[in-house]
Amino acid sequence: MAKKKDITGDLSTEEKIKEAARQVFTKKGYAATRTRDIAEEAGINLALLNYYFRSKEKLFEIVIMEKMQLLLGKIGPVLTDEKTTIEEKVEDISEHYISTLIANPDIPLFVLGEIRNNPEKFANLIMTKTKIVNSAFFKQLAARRPDIDPLHFIFNMLGLIIFPFIGKPLIQLITGIPSERAVVLMNERKKLIKTWFQAMLDAK
Amino acid sequence: MAKKKDITGDLSTEEKIKEAARQVFTKKGYAATRTRDIAEEAGINLALLNYYFRSKEKLFEIVIMEKMQLLLGKIGPVLTDEKTTIEEKVEDISEHYISTLIANPDIPLFVLGEIRNNPEKFANLIMTKTKIVNSAFFKQLAARRPDIDPLHFIFNMLGLIIFPFIGKPLIQLITGIPSERAVVLMNERKKLIKTWFQAMLDAK
């Protein structure tokens, strides 16, 4: 019964290192990660890391860009779609992100932490990836609730979706709920968030 | 016009170091912080840091415990209060935390990041500080909406309050809104969150 993926298995050496880097970097962040941790996790010799990827920094670039794509890739296209309603956009984003984050729960804290430590580095990438202001979603929100800044609803949507994954270590400690139960809860939220978001839109 | 507090001023050396440590640690996290950064920020000699605090680790303990207290200190007493309603609890927590976080916007990402890197270390502290399950708030939520796990509403409340501060670097990059405007938005949320939370509670 080998539940956890064993990356010391049949992958190529290069792929073993990359997969180990994904795990260690996303779990501990760039600064707290030592190349020796990655080598050990991959079950390879430390020198091979530099042989394949030249440096810790270069390997990190690959991982962070992958994860950033996963976190931000979907949002731009959905929000700028002129043909869908607010409700459809919210449901689409909610279902897509919760599924993605159940499979990759460490991503939000990882990506947001690295952006904090190096905002300039990601400025260009982010601005091209996500056109929120002046998006169709933004205009639809402004039309629906002209009395409230549309940014509030952006915060609300992302907060409802992403926060449970960021706060998970804390919530797990506080409540002691097991991981399987947490997954059930997250799946429940896919549908609930749509309902809650509508309620917030209509709240007076 | 000296807007930013100058910690090289009239504080005691010990306090200068501690204040510099607060700033650097919360902004960059433990691993990415060098003791030299702290010494420079404090305007003191590097050796003095070890003279007063023995080690980077010991200095960090002081700072993280302070910040954890700031983030978690209020929540337990409010949630376990048998005499207040759901609405009063939400308003109380919302106003208190948003004020606190406007003054200390880096705290959530800092604290949650360090918990992630060292969950065992904070396990005891957190469990004693925050009794969420079986709190009055928890029971009130279960009575009000027996069809939905109360944890969902805990997630929702904390997400609405805390996420904007965690996502701020990202949102700033995406929207380009200036910091002053962000503060205005956060203050608006104090009242809005109460309304939104009620709407979510009543949503069918």
Add this chain to the structure above:
DNA sequence: GTCTATATTGTGATAGAC
């Protein structure tokens, strides 16, 4: 208490044998 100089350790990276 504060400084300069230095010891000590940790960590990324490479040389060179196989």
Add this chain to the structure above:
DNA sequence: GTCTATCACAATATAGAC
């Protein structure tokens, strides 16, 4: 391609003069 051994430098910490 992979390994062992080692280098080079960065970062924490301390010794000892003032």
